[in-house]
Amino acid sequence: MFLPFLLLQLCATVAAATNDNPKTVPCEASSFTNPVVPGAEVLSIKAEERRNFDIPAVPGLLEPVSDLNFCDVQIYLTHPGANDKVLVETWLPLTRGLWNDRFQATGGGGWATGMLDLSLGPAVAAGYAASSTDGGHSVDYFSADWTLNEDKSVNWDLLQNFGTRSLADMIHVGKSLTEQYYRQKPRYSYWNGCSQGGRQGYAIAQRYPDMLDGVLAAAPALRFPALTMSFLWPNLVMKETGTVVSNCEFNWFAAKALEECDIMDGAKDGVIGNPETCTFDPRSLVGQKLECSGIEIEVTEAVADVVRKVHEGPTTPYGSKVFPSLTYGTSLSTFVNATTNPDGTRTLNDPGLDVFARTILLRKSDKYNVTKLTTTEFWSLWAQTDEEYGWIMDGDNPELSAFRDAGAKLLSWHGTIDDIIPHKTTNKYRQRVERELGGAKAVDEFYRLFLAPGVKHCGFGDGAVPKDPLETLRDWVEKGEAPDTLAAETRNEAGELVTRNLCRYPRTPKYLGTGDVNKASSWGCVGTDEEEEVSKPGKTFRDEL
Structure with a gap:
């Protein structure tokens, strides 16, 4: 009897370990308590179960996403004195088995603080619990009308939401709801964004350095007003x-x-x-x-x-x-x-x-x-832009020591023929960080940049586009595998697959002289890893340009 008893005990232990928190709480508002959001008050919580949810393709931007099953939690919050009403929407894979134990905060684009469904869909399809926010204003990529009050004065509260505040709010809310729903904290938390979302990722690293484990920030609009x-x-x-x-x-x-x-x-x-x-x-x-x-x-x-x-x-x-x-x-x-x-x-x-x-x-x-x-008139407006709006909407502060000390990682890439945001803005920022924090090798420990030759804004062009940079970032954060190259691919005019391994900055690609030019194996990276002479302190980005 003794041996069967031990076997039963062992099976029970294994079952408990493998089914730790196997269920979720019901997908209804009463299942959630108000998340703690510093400087903000929760106005309402709404939760709705969604099954077989589809998001149609957006040509050149989003592949179709179908058959998603998730708990859609919408929280409205306000900042006392701001008279704002901010939506933070969080999608939680419906069952514990669909969740990959990770949280993803998603960025916006253009004049939109967040992209809502367009960013949440792909994240949930990949297994993430994910959040997006509207920043308290309309989701319009090409209009900034929301920045003005009825009397045409600037709505500084909404600009602050857009610049940084709503980004931190979204992360607080998303991580809290994730923990409540699955009854455990996410093992790792990430940022994912391009363009405006890229700027936001850098802003998170600079202003809220200990909130996330990894930041993926592509083609960042680091100096958005000046841009x-x-x-x-x-x-x-x-x-x-x-x-x-x-x-x-x-x-x-x-x-x-x-x-x-x-x-x-x-x-x-x-x-x-x-x-x-x-x-x-x-x-x-x-x-x-x-x-x-x-x-x-x-x-x-x-x-x-x-x-x-x-x-x-x-x-x-x-x-x-x-x-x-x-x-x-x-x-x-x-x-x-x-x-x-x-x-x-x-x-x-x-x-x-x-x-x-x-x-x-x-x-x-x-x-x-x-x-x-x-x-x-142009230079008068330029001076006004830098003086009045750079402080609230820029993401180019090179002081990343707190982010480094938190053990977080920043992975960034930028197309070299970006027709909206010059890739040189990211190059120059990286160089400033090197001067601030001990040179290229020291910075490579937590921040790596990859340039994508022939790639336009966040994609397109004739060059190879990063295939799955978020997965590369995860390997760096979770396994300590710092990337020297970034896998990328595209298709040429003949429909043939073209692959490349994008080079870690400041290295550049070089054809090896033999082999199919369409294959990554025929290319290498050239350049030096030696640190450049550190410039004298006090030299600014604007001086340098």
């Missing part, structure tokens, strides 16, 4: 020089830059491996001819000079560069809206990208027209 002002630079150059260059012409120059610099990484693959080494000069094409709208156009010195100045990026009349430029080979169609007329003249149209200046700086002034903006 939006930089969108106006091409128009200003063309207006002030009196020379309008059409989108067709800009695209031609981009193709010529690719033609000249593609081979510099050792292979003609339709991608410039390291834009920093591309010495393309548009003035070398003066006299050549191209066709736009059926009209033959000859490249003049004036046209070439405009292209050069636009690619230099915002530069003061005294020659100081105040924001990184887009690399040659990058499309300018996002910023330029100029057409070629039947008589060969060009018309400069409003590109519609002056949301920040028109809405926040000028309070929707009817007198404002970006195509008529003067140099004096």
